[in-house]
Amino acid sequence: MLSLQLIRQNPDLVRDSLAKRGEAAALDEILRLDEDRRRLIQEVEGLRAKRRQASKDIGQMKDKPEALLAEMRDTGGQIKSLDHEISRNEEGLNDLLLRIPNLVHPSVPVGRDESDNVMVRSWGEVRTFDFEPLPHWDIGTNLGIIDFERGVKISGSRFYVLRGLGAKLQRALIAFMLDLHVSEHGYTEVYPPFMVKRETMLGSGNLPKFADNLYHDEEDDLWFVPTAEVPVTNLHRDEILEPGSLPFYYVAYTACFRRESMSAGKDTRGIKRGHQFDKVELYKFVEPHTSDDELEIMVADAESVCQKLDLPYRVLQLCGGELGFNATKSYDIEMWVPGCAEWLEVSSCSNCIDFQARRANIRYRPQQGEKPQFVHTLNGSGLALPRVVIAVLENYQQPDGSVAVPEVLRSYMGTDVIR
């Protein structure tokens, strides 16, 4: 959420920023509602002050004059109707505010789609094979470690079953990534709920705008998380963090659930895009002046997973048109997958500045006795499964159809080859 004060004081800055995303928002409507709101508040507060004084006086009197009581009855009615008007106004205002995306960071390249993203760097050599590398669906089916048909039988399209060393490979990757981020990068592991309340989805920015991508339990109004970013953002919702306590680094494994209704018909083959997938997520709560640097460090933390697995990748900076709703600036990490012959997104790291903090009311006190300020939040995949499973299978495949296990996973897998 953007600061209403910022919109009021500098609407052109907000308009320009929205233009960089190719979006328009109802700024004029917001400004009008804000003006009405402030007028109504002044009016009702004047009446309240009057009533307060009168009530105090009445309390002292022996004989309560009926005329005064009647007048105050009337004032009470006015207050009530103004209160209703104000809450209607604020509801409308809030709803508009909650649908405006974050400001765009000045360093973000101009552009409309993925062709305008900018490659920042790349790492590792793209592997060459003296045989035709297979896509992961063939490798997985041949080895009996991915079962598409039974996934569909159980749950429908875009579901699959991992089996044997396939299931174990995914589990090994999760354990490896969690251990790496905890022991080498200073993150604290958390295991959050996978189903959350409506307010939690509002705080992280997924509601109200993106309801159509979420699974929802009607009976208890619980929502399935599309990413660990959702519960982890809300760890510190409505808190004022003590001076000196920031930064907080969290790493969380969760399953993620997405309808993917926007991508119908896209990536239907294989396990690249399912309705349920696993992810290890990095998340930071930091002081505002550090968030630019913290983003670079987070990307490096995610990259180190790729490096330790010895999987070639490239880092892209997203252009304005590709930025997510919450993000002011984002980097994507893409791994080369030779079977599918494409760059596959395995991570997206974003600085959300105070956008989520304002929605979720997460503040910190810079110094003892100072006013609380909104923190900055950052999130990034570290990394997303099963896409890393795809990358391992396709990059480590061998001519006989087996798959070598990357060095760092061998102790987790208890084997050096999947056959």
Next chain:
RNA sequence: GGAGAGGUGUCCGAGUGGUCUAUGGUGCCGCUCUCGAAAAGCGGUGUUGCUUUCGGCAACCGUGGGUUCGAAUCCCACCCUCUCCGCCA
């Protein structure tokens, strides 16, 4: 799911219709005393909105309604926590 108890500021805890402008303690900050510290004493110490004469005004006692001239206090609904019972991994 059933029964009971409870939710007040950093924390503990008082307050059952009107000087509540929320008692008291604790923590924290400052000052006095001291070579310094402790102790003691004194003063200060929440969040938000509106206004900007910088001084005010208003809201906030789990949440939302209601009653009343006036609600932390009375009424209704809901949420959460604790204890016991039932069920269960």
